[in-house]
Amino acid sequence: DAMVIQNPRYQVTQFGKPVTLSCSQTLNHNVMYWYQQKSSQAPKLLFHYYDKDFNNEADTPDNFQSRRPNTSFCFLDIRSPGLGDAAMYLCATSRVLGVAGGRTDTQYFGPGTRLTVL
Amino acid sequence: DQQVKQNSPSLSVQEGRISILNCDYTNSMFDYFLWYKKYPAEGPTFLISISSIKDKNEDGRFTVFLNKSAKHLSLHIVPSQPGDSAVYFCAASPGSEKLVFGKGTKLTVNP
Numbered sequence: 022d023a024m025v026i027q028n029p030r031y032q033v034t035q036f037g038k039p040v041t042l043s044c045s046q047t048l049n050h051n052v053m054y055w056y057q058q059k060s061s062q063a064p065k066l067l068f069h070y071y072d073k074d075f076n077n078e079a080d081t082p083d084n085f086q087s088r089r090p091n092t093s094f095c096f097l098d099i100r101s102p103g104l105g106d107a108a109m110y111l112c113a114t115s116r117v118l119g120v121a122g123g124r125t126d127t128q129y130f131g132p133g134t135r136l137t138v139l
Numbered sequence: 140d141q142q143v144k145q146n147s148p149s150l151s152v153q154e155g156r157i158s159i160l161n162c163d164y165t166n167s168m169f170d171y172f173l174w175y176k177k178y179p180a181e182g183p184t185f186l187i188s189i190s191s192i193k194d195k196n197e198d199g200r201f202t203v204f205l206n207k208s209a210k211h212l213s214l215h216i217v218p219s220q221p222g223d224s225a226v227y228f229c230a231a232s233p234g235s236e237k238l239v240f241g242k243g244t245k246l247t248v249n250p
Contacts (some may be wrong), residue, residue, distance in 0.1 A: 027182075030180075061148065063143070069237070071236060127173065130184070132180070132181050133180075
């Protein structure tokens with residue numbers, strides 16, 4: 022089945038120790054997103070890739086970086102995790118209809134990675 | 140500033156009855172709306188959507204209503220089943236590749 026896969030499902034790291042979360046997709050979608058979701062909060066968009074173009078949200082801390090080496094994979098790097106970065110990290114993909122900047126199709130989510138910072 | 144608001148953090152209904160989940164938005168540029176369902180330890184899954192050119196969209200037990208003048212949409216589930224117990228997120232798109240999500244409403248359907 023076509024799907025969005027996130028690894029690991031649970032990640033424990035120490036304060037300040039870099040961590041990388043991974044996402045892969047078999048949907049061949051051209052857009053990939055990273056969201057941060059804290060308890061009882063809305064998923065918050067950190068950034069997204071439209072093909073190879075990186076789009077950062079204005080309020081995403083510099084501590085968060087991303088890489089998309091190819092269509093199928095996208096990584097979230099947290100360079101120096103703080104206690105406030107403990108959250109669920111969701112990867113999503115979508116197919117943008119029409120020309121560049123057009124309407125997104127439905128976003129498909131992976132199961133998420135639960136990050137704990139000690 | 141929350142552009143998509145789900146003011147009820149939780150809702151409890153009896154099996155077989157109607158569940159109504161509400162969502163309000165503030166951005167007039169939103170023209171496409173979606174509902175997602177999320178079970179614990181899983182990612183959100185798409186449930187149903189509606190374009191701003193419509194005021195109703197139906198899919199089986201799920202119906203979404205859109206009132207553009209009130210900037211309000213609602214999700215009706217009839218009849219509700221225990222398996223519908225989950226967190227429901229409302230999301231809106233301003234005509235781009237992004238979505239803006241609400242905080243979610245936790246629905247509990249009691250047998």
